Amino acid sequence: MKSQLFLGIKDKSMQFNKLPKNYILILFLGLISFSLYINSLHGEFLVDDESAILNNPSTHDYNTYISKHFRIKPGVLDELKRVLIWKISGENPFLYHLFNVIAHVSCVIFLFILINSLFNDRVLSFLSSLIFAIHPIHTEAISWISGGHYVFSSLFFIAALIFYVNPVRNTTLEKNNIIVSNGVKSDRSIFYLALSVIFFCLCFFAGNAVATLPIMFILYELFFSQAQDKRLKRIRLLVLSLILMVAALFVGIVFVGRNKYIHTIFYFRGASYLIVIAKALAYYLKILYLPIQRGLYHPFAYNTMDTGKITQAFFMALIIIFSSIFAFFRCRKKAKPVSFGIAWFFVTYLPYSNIIPVCNIISERYMYLACAGFSIIMAYLILKIWRIINENARYKIVLRYIAITAITLFLGSYSLLTLKHNIEYSNLITYWQTNINNFPDGYKAYNNLAGTYYMMGNREQAIAYCWVNLMIKPDQPHVWCNLGKVYREKGDLKQAVDCYREALSYDKDFLPAQKALTEIEKKLANPKK
DSSP: OHHHHHHHHHHHHHHHHHHHHHHHHHHHHHHHHHHHTGGGTTOOOOTHHIIIIITOGGGSOHHHIIIIIOOSSTTHHHHHHHHHHHHHHTTOOHHHHHHHHHHHHHHHHHHHHHHHHHHOOHHHHHHHHHHHHHOGGGHHHHTSGGGHHHHHHHHHHHHHHHHHHHHHHHTEEEETTEEEEOOTTHHHHHHHHHHHHHHHHHHHHHOGGGGGHHHHHHHIIIIIOOOOOHHHHHHHHHHHHHHHHHHHHHHHHHHHHHTTSOOGGGGOOTHHHHHHHHHHHHHHHHHHHOOOOOOSOOGGGTOTTTTTSOOHHHHHHHHHHHHHHHHHHHSTTTOHHHHHHHHHHHHHHGGGSSSSOOSOSOOGGGGTTHHHHHHHHHHHHHHHHHHHHHTOTTTHHHHHHHHHHHHHHHHHHHHHHHHHHHHTTSSHHHHHHHHHHHOTTOHHHHHHHHHHHHHTTOHHHHHHHHHHHHHHOOOOHHHHHHHHHHHHHHTOHHHHHHHHHHHHHHOTTOHHHHHHHHHHHHHHHSTTO
């Protein structure tokens, strides 16, 4: 009894001493996270924002939405968020951007708390959260309003894990550097477990992240959980079973909904399908480590001739997969953060791996939550190298300067890229133009830029970008049809006819081109009418 009381007092004093330091680190992380996205707050509505918000009357009136459109379903919290913000600010996009930034700041802080709860290492927690906070790959999920639900659901994902992990820590004591159960705080643990279930439900109603949350719970139980009393273990297993059923329901609903659309992955069949899945993993890891180029359309995902072929990237992906499995088990005892980071990355990447087809083979916003696993591994490796340097008595000072310079350049370059990418989301012209600058072979961006200029009334620019698009990939009947439409509106019927005929040469049943060509031919045959 005395030892328990003594350990309890020791535990409280340790927490008391750490609280101010933790608050300072949390405040710093919050300020850094917010500062990096200040220049995104004045961005316009882009792409899907128009259909989801501007031109979506169901979200423009709160009472109408609640009475006619509100349904308990996955993603309903994101819908409700849009309705409430519209009620406050209407067509002003500022609050939508502000919400995304605040959600990201919260994710960064929650990630710090989670990692510190798991490993009791403030330095690792801080550096992991800092890398996550500044990573440029997040800009699509934060600076683009419609990408915000990936951040929103991730917030509840991390919160659910925090409270799921805490019951174990609150029912354990440290004795000779070994965690043992004392069973004193099991009632409090059940309360935390209930909070974890609540955040799981919120994650379910916020977005896609919930699909993999039960897998993280299971992996934690199998590989990272410490000893606990039997009563709590039974409760946790029951909760896990219920959560798994809810997650299975979510996956079923989302899968049916997604397959209403044509997915790029369906261009590939048989072995090429598996090749694309493997190569996509390698591509994602490349842009995670070197997030230099930003774009909605990455050519890798749309080059159907080369993407499905066996190349060096395919073998690299296989090496990465098998090396990751080996490292997960190898590091499970001596380097737990590495094992946890690997598990986190692959589990949260799973919904976007195209094993179950998704709309885009590559999208930067898909990596928002997976990036946390990458950040943990990077932080651990940096700290490991730092420890090795400190053990080198002869060259310690020189190596420290080199290491500090390298870390500063790494963090500084990520921060500058994030600020730069935010600017690229300021308006539609900049958005598509930078996509083209980053990926000149990404033909879809040319088509969308042409469409943007057309909507602005600039037909000459629309025609120019249509032609560039067709020079890259001529077998696009819809682009030929769009070009014909612009020429027709300009009064150049001969050029319009040529464009419509080109469209039909690639797809003889393309109805818009057939209809437009028939109308023009009738008009040319009867000019007086």
